[in-house]
Amino acid sequence: MKKKLAIALVFACTMMSVSVYAESAQPVEAAAEAVEAAEDTAAPAEEAAAPAAKSEGVMTYEEYMAAEMDTEVVIEAYVQAKQSWWEDEQGPKATIYAQDEDGAYFLYNAVVTQEDYEKLEVGTKFKATGYKSEWSGEIEITEAVIEIEEGSFTAEAFDATALLGTDDLIAHQNEKVSFKGMTVEPAQEGSDAAYLYSYDGSGSEGDDLYFNVSVNGAVYTFTVESYLCDSSSDVYKAVKELKVGDVIDLEGFLYWYEGANPHITSVKAAQ
Amino acid sequence: MTRRSDRQTNDMTKNRRAEVPEKPRRASLFAALLLLGLCLLLSGCHGSKDRTEFSVPEAFDESKEYEITFWAKNDTNIRQTTIYEQAIRDFEALYPNIHVNLRLYTDYGKIYNDVITNIATETTPNVCITYPDHIATYMTGSNVVVPLDELMDDENYGLGGSETKVDAPAKEEIIPEFLNECMLGGHYYAVPYMRSTEACYVNKTFVEKLGYELPDVLTWDFVWEVSEAAMQKDADDNFVLNGQKVLIPFIYKSTDNMMIQMLKQKDADYSTGTGEIGLFNDTTKELLYTIGEHAGTRAFSTFKISGYPANFLNAGQCIFAVDSTAGATWMGTDAPLCDISEDKIVEFETAVRTVPQFDPAGQKMISQGPSICLFNKEDPQEVLASWLFTQYLLSNKVQIAYSETEGYIPVTSKAHADAEYQDYLSRGGEDNDKYYSVKIDAAQMLLSHTGDTFVTPVFNGSTSLRDAAGYLIECVAKSMRRKENVDDAYMQKLYSDTKALYHLENRMSASGKTDLGPLPSGAKALIATLVVVWILILAYVISEQVRKRAKRQ
Structure with missing residues (x-):
């Protein structure tokens, strides 16, 4: 009898916790x-x-x-x-x-x-x-x-590669943009790592990823914003697979924080 | 260029635009709290015992392996991460049978949410960086957080105990003001880890350019006056002071702290120790009118509205930037950490002052900074292992190293008196890294004002009250910027709306109870499910009894 009661209670609590968790995880x-x-x-x-x-x-x-x-x-x-x-x-x-x-x-x-x-x-x-x-x-x-x-209406990504480092880039703030033929650079001087958790490496899995890419001799820092694309997203995983020297095409949104701070949503080998 | 673009925070100055980290969603937090409550309720009904109250074992068993988890918070600062990692290595060398797993956070809100969730599933960490406000909520369940009184005083394993291998401070060597902040309901539930306060980082060059002499103690009147004087523009719509289109003379990072400190300085009500709310008073209203007046002229703004004070200060777009001393490495022309590009940084002299005061002769400033709490476990030996690690975090080596990463100060007199720390303090300005002058000035400022610091009472609901204090300022500032009519009717509505939003109405009386508002539909469904389950169980029990009786007959 006691066993049955215990089983019923455990079952009820489990079902409730599962349903509550599933609901909260949805967003x-x-x-x-x-x-x-x-x-x-x-x-x-x-x-x-x-x-x-x-x-x-x-x-x-x-x-x-x-x-x-x-x-x-x-x-x-x-x-x-x-x-x-x-x-x-x-x-x-x-x-x-x-x-x-x-x-x-x-x-x-x-x-x-x-x-x-x-x-x-x-x-x-x-x-x-x-x-x-x-x-x-x-x-x-x-x-x-x-x-x-x-x-x-779904916008096509605007190719902003040529505008990187120019004053014209800000006209595309918040737009869906692409950057093509970018070369992955070390995330920090003297390091082989291609990305960092948080801007200085002080974060951990699940935090924003920061990585550097270059084109035409200039280096730019891009971000995988963990609220936009969390650690389960394809782009988060793709950035963690990057190697210094890879040449890639990127898509994302042109967020601005004291300058261009693209929030990347897609990383693919350059076509 | 470094980035802190996710609108995060350095210190207790929390809940601004960075709150997205709290996105872990109140729905799940609420559900976790509810589940925790239900589990406690059910176990109580069946006569099960709560987690056993911790008592200090007679001896620490060094023959057995212990794995403990430490949830730590850093200010998005890799040096702090490195210090935690080194501390763990050093501690494990002292106690090879204890293994510490580090989990890093950059936001107090996220730790809080995760702890709440893990209390429900009994998977709390062993050691956790925390704020006393949060502990008040953790203590909802019985014996969840370990009271530290007995541990601290234990002659073998207490602070300065004879059997510990850690060079920890004696209890008397923890700065009393800081230790007292960790007392809840007459017991210590935490030990302080680092302390900071807020500082006003001043562009002294600009103050003097405007024809003022920077006083040793800033007053609110002085700050408002200089800020308004800076708003003059030229024919091209540039500010005369900096020749730029942007100038916000006074920016405050944490409006929660701003209101709390202003009220304290005015000796006005905020809350009592038992949780009665005094925030919504006439002094608050007067302060809001003054703040609003300057927000309306754009001489004043906040982090939530405009951005990090440091970015504006370093770009020559701000004169008075108030932020935590734990953010000092971001402040000034030569700041080692900076979010703006080099071409935007301007040359100026940075002065560090206490936050503006109403009475320069009786300065008052908030005390903030992380503390450490321990979570209870079935095995008291595991708790003791956690306590030994906690003591290690209070050792001079960790205290001094960590404090040097920002404008923190160690929490022990033992560390303050250490020759290495004194040497560090004496070398301000030798470089723009470890000895960055603004950072050391900020630490010195707090060291000389430890006796002027205060904390607000901690109770279940004190976090909401703090949020409400900042919300009042943010609302008035935004309304004035939007040219809305801010008058007595506005204030009355603001008070009423804020009390409702933060569920503070019932705390206006001496009830000490919090109205949490109506239950969300999910919670109602959960309770309904529970009721149905109990009915089914009772029906089953009754039917079994009936069946047995029928058999007997």
């Missing part, structure tokens, strides 16, 4: 899946009702860029990657890369329920009302309220 998996889906569907722009067309009261990309900081902005765009979703006392928070045909947007801590976050897929159209902000050079929309709309 991370969803984020990784979204990025991988973006990689898989990086086909030419899908046609939908003219991605640059805006509803009434919505800013064009040009108007958005011209808007002053800390003013309310209303935009329409299409999800290109979902970075993270989490929640604290202040409510749910989602971070999203988005684009229309004219340019890119970065939504930081958008107010999106977990249910809506799961509905957002690569290509999903939405309207966002938030505040234009700048954090360490990154132009973004904060505290945006999002409404999902009908329509789909």
Whole structure:
């Protein structure tokens, strides 16, 4: 009798813990899946009702860029990657890369329920009302309220290789970009390692990966942002396989932090 | 170029834009807490005993192998990682039968979440870097965290005990102010590991260029006045002071600390030791109006709104940058660590001061920095092994080496008095690495103000209160930047919203109980499942009884 009781209790607790864990793990998996889906569907722009067309009261990309900081902005765009979703006392928070045909947007801590976050897929159209902000050079929309709309558009990666190190690169901030024919350089002077956990190697598995690549004699540092692509993602694993001297093609999003800080989502041998 | 782009933090100045690390999702944290509670409840119902209360074994068994885990936090600083690794090697050489597995974190929030999750599954680490605020939550389960009183005082294995191979400090050699911060409910549940405070890193060159003389003690009035004086622009819309389009004269990293320290300096309410909330008072409102006024002119901003104070300071875009002394290596023209490109760094003289004060004669500043706690295990020998390692972390070798990585100070008078440490302090400015002047100035500043430091009371909910204090400033600053109307009605709503958001309403009375708000739907489903399971079990028991009686008859 006692054994049966114990078994029933253990079974109940196990089932509950499994279901709770499975529920809590979803957002991370969803984020990784979204990025991988973006990689898989990086086909030419899908046609939908003219991605640059805006509803009434919505800013064009040009108007958005011209808007002053800390003013309310209303935009329409299409999800290109979902970075993270989490929640604290202040409510749910989602971070999203988005684009229309004219340019890119970065939504930081958008107010999106977990249910809506799961509905957002690569290509999903939405309207966002938030505040234009700048954090360490990154132009973004904060505290945006999002409404999902009908329509789909997946951007092609813009080849920004030739713009690396130039003042023109910033015009593509937050865009889906590619860098081609990049040579992997040592992650630190005098080291054979091709990547570091965290910027100085002080991190561990699961933390951001930092690696150096060069083109035309100049070296650039790229990042695998662990919230955008966690350690289970293909790109995280691919970067850990890199060897100094490898020549690779990269794709990612042109995040900005005191300068270009591309968040890489795909690494492949150069074609 | 180095990167700290993930908006992380150096110290207790947590919960800003870096919070993404806390993304490990409240859903899972809440579920873990709930599961922990349910497991405790169920075991209680069946008369099972809780984890046995720890008592110090008579002797440490050196014939048996022990594997212990140490969850450590570093400030995204490879030197700190190296010191942890070296400490483990040295300790294992002293105690070959103890093996220490290191797990590294760069964020306190993440350690906290992981500990909570692992309490539920009884897979906590043995030794953990922590904040006393967090321990208050860990102590939700009984005998989870080891009280250290008995261990500290044990004549064989206590601090300075006769049987330890570690050159640990005696209890009296731990700075009393720092040790007292680790006391909860009359018992020590942690020992201090490192201490820091906040410092104001000042572009002295700019202050003097504006025609002011930098005082030894900054006052809030002085900082506001100089900050506003710096806002003058030329015909090309550049700031006259730096000739750039960007200038934020005063940037504060942790607005939690900003509000807490301002209230302490004003001798105004924040909270009592029993958890009654005093934050939402008229002094707070006055402070918010003043802060908001300067946020509105853009003379003041915060880390969450604009970015790291160090980046603006080093680019000649900030005059007063307040950040932890544990961030000193990022501050100044010659800072060994820097996130901005070399071409953006400007030449200026950096001065280190205490945070701005209302009363220069009675300075008050927050004490912060990591502490160490031990988690209880079935085998008291394993706990004792953890304690021996903890003592090693308090030895001069570790204390001095780690403190030198940033503007930390060792937590023992024994380390302070050590010739090696005194030599280190005396060599400020000899290079821009180990002897970086700003870092050593920051450490010296804290050493000379240890008696002026304070901590806020720790209780279950004190973390939320701290977050709420910073939230008030962030909200007002953002609203003023957005040209919203910040008046009494705004403040009233802000107070009300903040109390609700952080579940602080019920703590306004002396209840000491926290209203956690309505249960999430997942939790409700979980409880419903549990109820159904119990009904099924009872039904089974009754049916068995009925069946047996029927058989007997």
